[in-house]
Amino acid sequence: MSERNPKDLDRLEQGLANVHRDREAPPLDAGWAQGVMRDIRRAAASSRNDPGAWVELCVWRSAAAAAAFAALLAGSAFFYAGTDQGELTALLSEDLEPSPALIE
Amino acid sequence: MPDDAHIIERVLHGDVDCFAELLARYQTHVARIVGRHVPSDRVNEVTHDVFVRAYTGLGGYSTDVPFAHWLSGIAVRACYDFWREAKRGATPVSALTEEHDAWIERVSAADSEARFQEEVGRREAKEVLEWALSRLSPEHRLVLSLVHLEGHSVREAATLLGWSTVNVKVRAYRARRALRQLFLAEERRHERTES
Numbered sequence: 001m002s003e004r005n006p007k008d009l010d011r012l013e014q015g016l017a018n019v020h021r022d023r024e025a026p027p028l029d030a031g032w033a034q035g036v037m038r039d040i041r042r043a044a045a046s047s048r049n050d051p052g053a054w055v056e057l058c059v060w061r062s063a064a065a066a067a068a069f070a071a072l073l074a075g076s077a078f079f080y081a082g083t084d085q086g087e088l089t090a091l092l093s094e095d096l097e098p099s100p101a102l103i104e
Numbered sequence: 105m106p107d108d109a110h111i112i113e114r115v116l117h118g119d120v121d122c123f124a125e126l127l128a129r130y131q132t133h134v135a136r137i138v139g140r141h142v143p144s145d146r147v148n149e150v151t152h153d154v155f156v157r158a159y160t161g162l163g164g165y166s167t168d169v170p171f172a173h174w175l176s177g178i179a180v181r182a183c184y185d186f187w188r189e190a191k192r193g194a195t196p197v198s199a200l201t202e203e204h205d206a207w208i209e210r211v212s213a214a215d216s217e218a219r220f221q222e223e224v225g226r227r228e229a230k231e232v233l234e235w236a237l238s239r240l241s242p243e244h245r246l247v248l249s250l251v252h253l254e255g256h257s258v259r260e261a262a263t264l265l266g267w268s269t270v271n272v273k274v275r276a277y278r279a280r281r282a283l284r285q286l287f288l289a290e291e292r293r294h295e296r297t298e299s
């Protein structure tokens with residue numbers, strides 16, 4: 001066998017690609033679809049009856065509610081903090097205003 | 105005949121039996137994909153798994169993409185998982201024989217299209233393909249099959265596998281290089297046994 005050149009490898013790869021594309025799936029067994037539907041009905045029933053799924057749903061809903069509440073809290077804190085900051089600035093500026101002379 | 109979106113809506117509202125219609129519509133499509141990637145005696149089992157995964161993930165399906173495309177992605181990922189599992193239980197494919205080496209030689213040197221097609225149709229062709237793929241990692245195996253053997257674009261393969269395009273591009277390059285190195289190593293082994 002002589003040293004294979006890249007062109008030979010391209011040809012070989014092309015041959016393998018043809019083999020791959022020509023592969024045909026064997027027909028699915030008789031009763032295959034019923035087997036799948038049986039498993040799907042079982043999965044549907046277990047997700048309806050599974051307390052774990054209910055707990056999971058509750059956890060997610062509570063997490064969403066907690067996140068919304070936290071966002072609201074942060075928003076209002078920011079808003080009020082801003083106002084307070086404004087008031088504080090105003091008060092300080094009043095303090096720093098030159099006071100009227102006590103002695104004329 | 106109700107369209108896929110309508111059926112999916114009904115399934116999501118608890119009418120599980122409607123899923124049988126999706127099964128009837130797409131079982132051949134899915135089995136064809138699975139049949140290209142897993143051994144023929146495992147096609148039933150993996151195709152079954154694809155539809156169970158599709159049912160459990162149906163809530164995450166968006167009608168922006170055709171249902172067949174979404175299902176194709178699940179099928180490809182199920183095949184990838186199959187090979188990851190199989191790698192742990194490793195069932196080795198036997199080494200190449202003189203017959204296989206001769207086939208490699210003939211197909212590489214085929215001087216006409218007719219001759220080439222004749223070689224591609226031989227039993228050894230399938231065995232050499234199986235041998236080569238079995239020596240690649242599950243990642244390289246899937247990427248090589250999708251990109252180089254089936255001719256999907258990098259973007260399509262990335263969508264099917266749920267990977268980034270950069271990841272697919274890099275792996276596709278490495279997989280092809282690994283495949284070529286396999287054949288070069290096999291050639292050297294053959295030469296050593298001949299001399």
